[in-house]
Amino acid sequence: xxxxxxxxxxxxxxxxxxxxxxxxxxxxxxxxxxxxxxxxxxxxxxxxxxxxxxxxxxxxxxxxxxxxxxxxxxxxxxxxxxxxxxxxxxxxxxxxxxxxxxxxxxxxxxxxxxxxxxxxxxxxxxxxxxxxxxxxxxxxxxxxxxxxxxxxxxxxxxxxxxxxxxxxxxxxxxxxxxxxxxxxxxxxxxxxxxxxxxxxxxxxxxxxxxxxxxxxxxxxxxxxxxxxxxxxxxxxxxxxxxxxxxxxxxxxxxx
Numbered sequence: 001x002x003x004x005x006x007x008x009x010x011x012x013x014x015x016x017x018x019x020x021x022x023x024x025x026x027x028x029x030x031x032x033x034x035x036x037x038x039x040x041x042x043x044x045x046x047x048x049x050x051x052x053x054x055x056x057x058x059x060x061x062x063x064x065x066x067x068x069x070x071x072x073x074x075x076x077x078x079x080x081x082x083x084x085x086x087x088x089x090x091x092x093x094x095x096x097x098x099x100x101x102x103x104x105x106x107x108x109x110x111x112x113x114x115x116x117x118x119x120x121x122x123x124x125x126x127x128x129x130x131x132x133x134x135x136x137x138x139x140x141x142x143x144x145x146x147x148x149x150x151x152x153x154x155x156x157x158x159x160x161x162x163x164x165x166x167x168x169x170x171x172x173x174x175x176x177x178x179x180x181x182x183x184x185x186x187x188x189x190x191x192x193x194x195x196x197x198x199x200x201x202x203x204x205x206x207x208x209x210x211x212x213x214x215x216x217x218x219x220x221x222x223x224x225x226x227x228x229x230x231x232x233x234x235x236x237x238x239x240x241x242x243x244x245x246x247x248x249x250x251x252x253x254x255x
Contacts, residue, residue, distance in 0.1 A: 010078045014088050017111030017120070018045040019080075037062055048108040051078060053101055055178060056170050058084065067093075080107075085159055091122040093166040094143075096174050097134035100126055102181050 012021045020043045023030045030042045051071030059068055065084035069092065070077055082089035088109060099105060106125040111118050124131045135143040144161040 010076065011081055012049070012078055013081050014109045014122075015043070015045070017109055018047060019049055019107075019109065020045055048106055049073070049078070050104055050106045052104045053099070053178065054182070056174060058167070085163060087120040088122050090159070090162075090166070091120075091133070092124070093170065094133040094135045095124050095131050096170070098131050099124065101174070101177050103127070105131075 010021075012019050014020065023042050023044050025032075025042045027042060027044065030044050032040060032042050034040050049071070051073040053069060054072050054077065055068075055070040057068045057070075059066055061081075063081075063083070067082045067084055067089045069080040069082070071080060072078075082092070092107075103126055108123045108125070110121045110123065112121070113119070135141050137145075143165050146157045146159045146162055148155055149158040150156070
């Protein structure tokens with residue numbers, strides 16, 4: 001099951017550690033706020049959602065450069081829109097190699113305060129198992145670490161090389177796999193047609209044994225029929241000697 005309601009658009013994001021969906025004003029359970037560009041919006045919030053990953057795109061919008069992860073829940077498509085450079089999108093990208101892209105996944109965001117700072121996390125579960133990052137500090141698997149750079153006299157962490165690495169991973173590995181899965185799902189029904197063809201051919205040979213059935217029993221039936229008349233002949237012969245003693249009185253003819 002995906003999000004429990006379908007009002008409004010199908011773009012969702014993460015706000016305050018929850019999934020946020022834009023809805024129409026007056027929607028039951030929605031909240032009103034003014035966003036970063038000064039626009040009043042109405043939104044509903046969810047703890048998690050479940051769906052199949054269908055596509056990944058990078059876009060420029062009013063909110064800056066974003067990752068757009070398209071998920072399918074039954075017949076509907078939801079686009080999870082996350083900033084190009086933030087902890088939620090990076091966490092999802094680093095788990096992609098460990099995700100079974102042919103199966104649905106459950107995503108759950110979280111924001112907790114640690115040492116006075118908010119720590120953002122994104123958890124992905126498949127088949128009751130929490131997935132781990134494929135790229136970690138202990139096992140980076142080729143992913144560059146963040147670098148410290150000075151911007152306008154301020155020392156900051158820069159993730160430019162890391163994001164370039166993750167973007168290349170998506171382009172060369174994940175998107176081709178998603179395309180293969182989609183192609184397999186599209187062509188799957190076509191395989192049903194040839195499967196039914198041999199079933200028709202199997203029924204045809206069943207006609208072959210039909211002529212053999214009447215040939216064997218037909219001559220057998222008349223064979224015992226003429227045997228029956230032989231039995232009455234035997235008793236007729238047996239009666240001949242029975243009449244012989246009756247001729248004994250023949251000598252009395254002179255009388």
